[in-house]
Amino acid sequence: MTGEQEAGERRGPGERAGPIVAIDGPAGVGKTSVARAVAARLGFRYVNTGAMYRAVAYEALRRRIAPDDAPALAAIARRLAIDFREGSHGQRVLLAGEDVTEALQSPAVSEAASLVSAHPEVRQALVVLQRRLAGDGRVVVEGRDIGTVVFPDAEVKVFLTASPEERARRRYRELRAKGIEVAYEDLRAAEEARDERDRRRPHSPLRAAPDAVVIDTTERELEEVVEAVLRLCQERLRVV
Template sequence: MSYSIAIDGPAGAGKSTIAKKIAKKLNFIYVDTGAMYRAMALFMIQKQVDREAEELIGTICKEADITIVYENGEQQVILNGSNVTKLLRTEEAGKMASFVAKNKNVRKKLVDLQQKMAKTTDVIMDGRDIGTCVLPEADVKIYLTASSKERALRRYKELVEKGVTCDLDEIEKDIIARDEQDMNREVSPLKKAEDAILVDSSNMTIDEVVERIIDIFRKKMK
């Protein structure tokens, strides 16, 4: 029998960081759904497809083969045979991913891959619609959030550490706009599943959030 944990929430809530730590502690496979969408976005950028060209995106996505492998305990994302892991965190890929993720054909292709993984192994996945669409039968569903100001501050610190010049107010505006877009898209909008447990990480450390979710999982499994 395999177990699954679904973590949903808005951009910058710390979903990926927390899901990866939980995966290591519970010995689960971390399936980075966001990275899969970013890889698809990267594919569209490489093909010079306009982000508004919905029909073309829906057709051409069938040419993208995206897989996740682990090398030395680190996740690597493979797009059509090439390791694209280091190219996924650019702002361009992030913005394109929001458009790509709205496409029904793209979602169907990637959701099929994700559901197959969950049937055969213990997985933890994070994204916008894991508990509502991808893993509606997940053993534990978490809706992880934080204030837009706190999420902007985290992103700001991350960029400054990388030597990127940025504006905190602009980052917060982008985050609010992204929330609006994700919550109001036609296909699989961001929303809290009815049976998901809300965890607000605004005033919590990463480790506190990790322990809180593991505690929820263990109590549920009892």
């Protein structure tokens, strides 16, 4: 896939019917909770791009495809039959019609997703899908490279951060609540290793866009962060 083909899938602000809110950051900073809440308050759709990388990783693990087999992984990404459904307990992720929401949250899938996402071929394939899902705008998109690569012209860009300790604690509580047993120290070490890989990868590294507003969520409650993002949307979009 060429850069021209990839860019051809993206509509600029003047071509979209509505704005795009990009929310980026590493794991454990509250991206999903914040993005979902902001989308609900704005009446926008919500797209979780991280679930797409997890879905590719899940399918690769299921097929026993090695994480360094870029051509095979890219083939999975190009044919990814993923769908998002809103339910009474939040958004559900369906892969070829199968609900894999819980399965995508396992530590094994998280680790594999970081390795899978390092391949440019995989990222290029999923960027096209992400832009297609965003359609005409009026959408909140969360991920790790939304404001820098997927939608560099997004009207609102936010980059969330938090201390490594707080991020690991949040992730630990989340997994335990879902019945997934994991040692806190192992989880923290895995997250730090993933962050390092994501920051150092040559294609779409994890970083804040130059024009993104950085919000540290370490000592902030969810509603406080949501309100901060909504105020930014009010300033930039005049919609709240």
